[in-house]
Amino acid sequence: MNGPADDRLVVCIDLRHELDDVMDPDSLDERFREAMRDAHVRSADVSRVLVIDTVGSLLQHHAAYERLCSNALVSTLLCLAVGQLPGPDGRVLDLPSQLRPPMAATLWVGDVRGIGWRPGQGRSLSLTDADIAADDITGLEPLIDLLKVAEVFDETVSTLGELPSAVASPALRLLVHEVPDEDLIRTELQAVNECVSLPDDLRTGSAPGGVLDVLAGYAAPDDLALEDCLPEDSLLRQAHWRCVERLAEADDRLTRMTGWRGLLAPPAHLAALGESVREAGHALADYRDVIEQTFEWADGRAGLDADGRDHLTHMGIRLPHVQGTRPEEIGAELRERVTTRLRRRRPLPEIVSWLRDFAERSVPAGSAAQLDRLRRVCPDTLLDTLVDPPPPSLGVRIVRAGAWSAVAALAAAAGPLGIWGALLVLALLAAGAVRTAGSPAAVPRVTAGALAGIWLTGSAAGLALRSAGVPAWADVPLLVLALLATALAAGALWAAALGRWRTDSGLAEAAEAGERLGEVLDRGVLRHWLLADARAGASDQARALAHLVQAVCTTLTEFAGQLGRRARPAWEDGPPRTGGTSPAGGRGGRTQAVEYVGQAGLALQTTLAGDMADLVAEVLAPYWEVVLRDPSSAAGLPVAARTDELMRVFQQHLAQVGTTPTPPFASASAGRPDPATLVGVDLRRIVDVLRRDGRDDALQLCSPDQLRVLDRAPGSSQGFGFVPHAMQGAFWKALADVSGSGKVPGDRPRPAGAVPGDGWTVDRSPDPAALPDIVWTASGRFAGLLRLVPLSTGAVRTVWPEEADTSGTSRQTPAAPPAAHAPGETG
Structure with a gap:
């Protein structure tokens, strides 16, 4: 039958409290938009309206139904009328003329507590006690939540349209695939803590490859040689070679003077050697001075300004573009690294630590910060010694x-x-x-x-x-x-x-100093000038992203504290109540009509952890471009408020549709577990509820006396089952296991020449004698059966506006229908 749909919304209106909103056209339109906001959708089909009303107010609300049915947005209306039938005999349901097919249909709930009854029986089989009044609508919350599922709503209206006056008394057998509130809170708390807690295996190092590793100093730029930035004709390179030549010349002259020729040479030769060493000292000093001047002029601590670039150009230094270092490219790489870590479900503190570590490593220290290093590599004392070397002297090692x-x-x-x-x-x-x-x-x-x-x-x-x-x-x-x-x-x-x-004389140390000065210059070119702008921008972007992620982490940590206060230990819950559960059949309990099945396990914790990672990604989604374009704007972004809002959406999602459907902010993943795997639902339990014997256990929502108003013939009622679409394949397998055939109906072809009446329905499910028609729903919370029992002949009367008096009651009272047994009933 119907498959899942995501853009259909059932708008629920409670006329007991929202009559004024319905009568005001502007308020009615806003009510539809409010329903969309509650469902967190920007566009939806709101043509389905579920109206909650009391039987005694139906005629009084005639104008409201007229307003709803004439609204251009509304195409289908389902009224859930609660209460005993008026009149001394209580056998006639007066309906406004708008509540008739094909646009509208009505479900009459005479007693929310319900009775145990099977079609064909003349009397009830059992009573129920839920500690609520017969007309307490809070007892209908499971049914209301079920009717808010678009597929169930459509099938209900369609089935009612086939019944007389499109009116029926519902019987419900509902399985809710969720874990108890306390277990869900604890599991969610574990998922949140996993997201915001610092891991034992903190990973802040570099991942191999990528421009970020170049900016952080883990790797050198690919396909870029130093000669591309520091050509041989540049002033700095020329000063380097002059220094090398003068030092080599002095060293060669000293080597020649070491032999007999130097011993027997006249004193002038020794003086020439000293002069050569002084020239080498001057060349080394000039080399250091020109590097110092360049480092001071083109600092690059906050990127290179125009003066710094002009000076580098004057010195003959070229700064070619390094691929991948434009701001937008660096921002995209940062975004990819963060989202990759989120997809791998790495904790937020680890992501923050990595971003801050990268920001510290990539921030340009500035070439001016290397001046002290230059003087350590080539100190003034060395230059003074070279310029004024002492005379040769005998040592004591002879x-x-x-x-x-x-x-x-x-x-x-x-x-x-x-x-x-x-x-x-x-x-x-x-x-x-x-x-x-x-x-x-x-x-x-x-x-x-x-x-x-x-x-x-x-x-x-x-x-x-x-x-x-x-x-x-x-x-x-x-x-x-x-x-x-x-x-x-x-x-x-x-x-x-x-x-x-x-x-x-310092000649030996001078050669090493010259080489180390060249290394400092090379490092300044590659790390302080070539990537100055890119590193400054990348550091700012990383710090801004770290601020955003930390804001999300802080907000989630506060939320975890709230969850922790709600997740009380089991021994603090007190002894369980006897005689059933809360009136609405809340999570963790059961009534005769509603049974909550499911248990928290590793699959649920893993899935919720993935949802938390998707939530963080959704929080950051609108801020990527803003922050990466203007990192200074990070402090003013409402990250905490957006995190709170999405967490509220997540909590509402868990409460309304359960854990199986993908949250609106999460990435739709084909690997998301079905309800049976996610919350440990036994699919055989669903099969048992939908089979013939299980269908007889549905709770009829009326009192024993009100059975006389229903058409109790065995074949008069209509019904259908509903199962989450995510369970479809597993459901057929479970059905095959239960039936003992070992064959999956949905996986084997229909026998040759078979027609629907041959034991298979149109959707290839077993014949309704074994299973009812099944509606496959997008919601993953509900499975079960909804049986619709029509009212007996004469029990429904349509009242036109001119037939109703000011009190909303009919001017004419019809004859009460006979109380004789319907054909085929027993008892």
């Missing part, structure tokens, strides 16, 4: 020179010259030390004493060797060895002194 000195003294003393040869070696060593130090006074006493001691030891050993006897043929080799060792000792002293001077 291991190599000392070894050669000992060999020279031993060989000279053991040679033909004896002690005179040793003294000659001492004189040569002294000359080499003075040459290296620059003057006798510059020779360190420690070094001089060490060399003298080594010489003395070597000479003593040589003299002892000579006194022991040295062959004559060894005199010449010993003399040559003494001279060679003396020369090597002097050269070792010179090399050690220049090696020490390389450090003392």
Whole structure:
């Protein structure tokens, strides 16, 4: 039969309280709009009107029904008339002339408490007690909620149209697929807490790839080399190469001076070496100064201004566009990252933490903040030393020179010259030390004493060797060895002194400083200038989004506190009442007509958690463009109010249509569980209610005395079942399991040549002898049976306006219908 529909709205009007609104055309139109706002729809078919009235007021409200039926928006009207029939016998229902088919139909509820009765029986089978009065409409809340379902409303009106005068007494057997209020609140509280609580596995790091990782410093721009920004002809690059060349030239000259050529060279060569080091110092200072000036001019802490860009252009620096760094592109990437985390149901504090972490990492520190680093890399003391280097000096580490000195003294003393040869070696060593130090006074006493001691030891050993006897043929080799060792000792002293001077003059440190200055410059180009505007904008956007998400999180946290106060422990609920439930059959209880089935479980908690993620996404939806275009506007946006409103919508949705239908703000997901899975409904229970035996348990909404007004013949009543459309496939499988056939009616083809009368209805459901016609509803809350029993002949009279007096009662009283048994009834 009917499938689900989402744009049809049943407007419920209670004439006991809203008569003035109906009589005022403007108020009536506003009443329709109010119903749309309550349903949270902007456009809907409001042609269906459910009117609640009392039997005694029907004729008095004749003008109201005239107003409703003549309204251009209304195409179908269903009146729910409650109360005993007027008159001494109570056997005639007077209806205004507007309440007749095809536009209108009437359900008469004589007693909201109802009785147990089966068609064909002459008397009631059982009484019920719900602690309410017979005309207390609060007892009809389940029936009213059911009739607000558009599919049920349409089928009810259509079925009533086939009955005499389109009037019937309803019998109801209703299963509500929901969990008790306390369980639903606790499950919703768990879902909200899961959304707003800081997780144990907090994830704030970078996801691989994307322009955001470039802005945060996790990755370098793709397809962009440093040479694209800092070409070789730029002033900064030229200053770099001048510095490198001067340092290399000074280092080469020092390397050449380290050998015999430097030892024997005149003092002018050593002076030229010092001048070369000074030139290298000036070049390094110029390189650092030009970087400092550029860093100061083009700071980029809040993005690059016109002056900063002009200065960079003057320095020859190019800033090509990096793909994906336009504000709208960065905003789209931020939005995608946030929505992805929402789809993965990551907690809001984690999203806020990630956004704030990204904002901190991407905010440009400004190149001016690197000035201190420049001075640490290349300090003034280094430049001063290079510009005015100290003279070479002997150190105290003379291991190599000392070894050669000992060999020279031993060989000279053991040679033909004896002690005179040793003294000659001492004189040569002294000359080499003075040459290296620059003057006798510059020779360190420690070094001089060490060399003298080594010489003395070597000479003593040589003299002892000579006194022991040295062959004559060894005199010449010993003399040559003494001279060679003396020369090597002097050269070792010179090399050690220049090696020490390389450090003392700062030349070795200067080469490293030049390279590190280049690294600082490269970092400034890529991080402080190239992406200055993009990083500043991205940081502002991320902070604004963090503010929005935090506002949502704070509001939901407050709401969780409210839920926590409502979710009382089970032991605080007190002992259950005996004799049924609340008058309306509220959640968690049951009456004979209404049974609440379902239990909270993991599927419900997971689904509600997904709904919370969708709710957050819907809260943020209208603010993305505003915030990403103007981050400063985030503080003034009504995020908290919108969150409160959507939470109110969500609570109203859960109360009115249950957990199965997708909330209006949620993304329609084909994977949303059906009611059987979501709240643990046993579909066999629904099958049992709709089968022949279960249909007999429907509660007839009248009193035992009012049965005489009904047409009690077995075949006179009409009825239909209703099941959520989301359960359709599972329902047929459950029916097959219950019947024991193991075959699913909806899955197997109709037998060849079969017609509806062959045991299958038009919608391929079993014959009504086993199941009634079934209406598949969009609402996931209700399943059950609605049976419509017509009134007996003469029990309904249409009253035209001219036939009614001022009191609203008929001028003529018809003869009471006979109380004889209807054909085929028993009892």
